[in-house]
Amino acid sequence: MIPVPEFFDFIESLFFETGKMDKDKNGLFSKLLKWMLPVLVIVAGLLISNVIKKTRPEVDIITPVKKVTVIRGIIARKTSFQPIIYAQGTVQAKRQIELVPEVAGKITWVSPNFAQGGLFRKGDKLVLIDPRNYAFSVSRAQATVADARNKLVLEKAEGELARTEWEDLGDGKASPLVLRKPQLATAEAKLASARADLDRALLDLERTVIKAPFDGRVEAKKVDIGQYVSLGSQLAVLYSTDVAEISLPLTDRELGKLDLQKIYGKNRQTLEKYLAVRLYAPVGGKRRNWVGNIVRTAGTIDLNSRILSVIVEVKNPYKVHKGGAPLLNGLFVEAEIPGKEMHDVFILPKSALYKQNRVVIVDRDDRLRSLEVEIIHSTPQHVVVRGLKDGQRVNIVPLDVLIEGTKVKWQLVEGDSP
Structure with a gap:
């Protein structure tokens, strides 16, 4: 060429x-x-x-092979499930008071346990107020009572004498004034008043000894020896240690998973057995746990958050078992509350959800279908749903795009069911 x-x-x-x-x-x-x-x-x-x-060289013609998508999933099985509701709260004493004197005076003694964090038992002496002024008042009141008692005896004798003289010399029925009955009533009233003053003086003297009203601890100490305290001034803040309370706020959805009939019922034994709450908190570098019981709900719904709290009680929170720790006042705890058992539900891994409230199933013809379900509970790994049929094949691999009716190949994932 x-x-x-x-x-x-x-x-x-x-x-x-x-x-x-x-x-x-x-x-x-x-x-x-x-x-x-x-x-x-x-x-x-x-x-x-x-x-x-x-x-030019000849090119071989290759017929394209149509690929079939492989769907990995599990078989849905109907089952029963008891949900766990998670909540958080702060430990508080069931009783907390401000200790105030009922008499005024100078503090002459305080207990060694009358200090921040100090433990005490019911009836223990905590503070003594100078009792001398009140002892003097008792002595004066006792003298007044003795004088009133003597006057009453004298008045009774004079009344008896007047009655005898009237019987000997008088004619007809004697008037109360002649028999000295008004004078006798006055003497009796003065004696009763004197005795009341004595009781008041004795009570004030007794109040100079300030005792613990319950088993507890001192949260804050406000006074010490030598300080003058007036009536009603604050001496300390005390809280009880026999029972601790934790207020756990729950949403309306979470409350719906509890058996409210048992909470508001009258059978306390059934309530404590059913609603045993486990509490967890780090103490001393370790995760500790305690057991309490729901005893009631809060009186009203919180106006700001629109939630209702349940109250959990823990008895003897400061009793330490082997390897345990006290449930300290003010400790922030996590709680696990058992809910009422749910029947005829399906437990799926969270990866099975498609567009929040749907799942993708493979029908009998090995074609993809999406199905709407009702989510009734969720955990970090699983969801509990209704709306499936027993034995349906459910996809658990996230899909970017779903084309209804696509022909697929089913592959069962072993050991991925909850």
């Missing part, structure tokens, strides 16, 4: 080097060359493309 450039040189030499033509003939040849050259180029191109087409 002649290369294209050499072919063009040949044509040019044919018309221009042949030569010896007259100058008028050269003009004719130039015009012919102008019209023939494009035709020759097209013909040459066609010849070249034909040669390339015939000499």
Whole structure:
């Protein structure tokens, strides 16, 4: 085959080097060359493309194989489930009071346990107020009682004498004034008043000894020896240690998972057995646990958060078992509350959810279908739903795009069911 450039040189030499033509003939040849050259180029191109087409290597034709998507999943099984409701709260004493004196005076003694964190038992002496002024009042009241008692005895004797004289000398029925009955009533009233003053003085004297009203601890101490305290001034803040309380706020959805009938019922034994709450908190570098019971709910719904709290009681929170720790006042705890048992539900891994409230199933013809379900409980790893049928095949692999009716290949995932 002649290369294209050499072919063009040949044509040019044919018309221009042949030569010896007259100058008028050269003009004719130039015009012919102008019209023939494009035709020759097209013909040459066609010849070249034909040669390339015939000499190219043959390519094998491969028929595409249609791939089938593999769906990995589990078999849905109907079961029963008892949910656990998680909540958090702060430990508080069941009783907390401000200790105040009922008499005024100077503090002359305080108990060694009357200090921040100090433990005490019910009836222990905590503070003594100078009792001398109150002892003097008792002595005066006792003297007043003795005087009133003597006057009453004298008045009774005079009344008896007046009655005898009237019987001997008088005529008819004697008037109360003659028999001195008004004077006797006055003497009896004065004796009763004197005795009341004595009781008041004795009570004030007794109140100079301030005792613990319950078993507890001192949260804050406000006074010490030598300080003068007035009536009603604050001495300390005390809290009980026999029972601790934890208020656990729950949403309406969480409350719906509890058996409220048992909470508001009258059978306390059933309540404590059913609603035993486990509490967890780190103490001393270790995660500790305690057991309490729901005893009631809060009186009203919180106006700001619109939630209702349940109250958990823990008895003897400061009693430490082997390897345990006290449930300290003010400790922040996590709680696990057992809910009422749910029947005819399905437990699925969270990866089975598609668009929040749907799941993807594989039907009998191995085609993909989406199905709406009712989510009734969820945990960090699983969801509890209704709306499936026992034995349905559920996809657990997240899908970016779902095309309803797509033909798939089913693959059962062993050991992924909850």
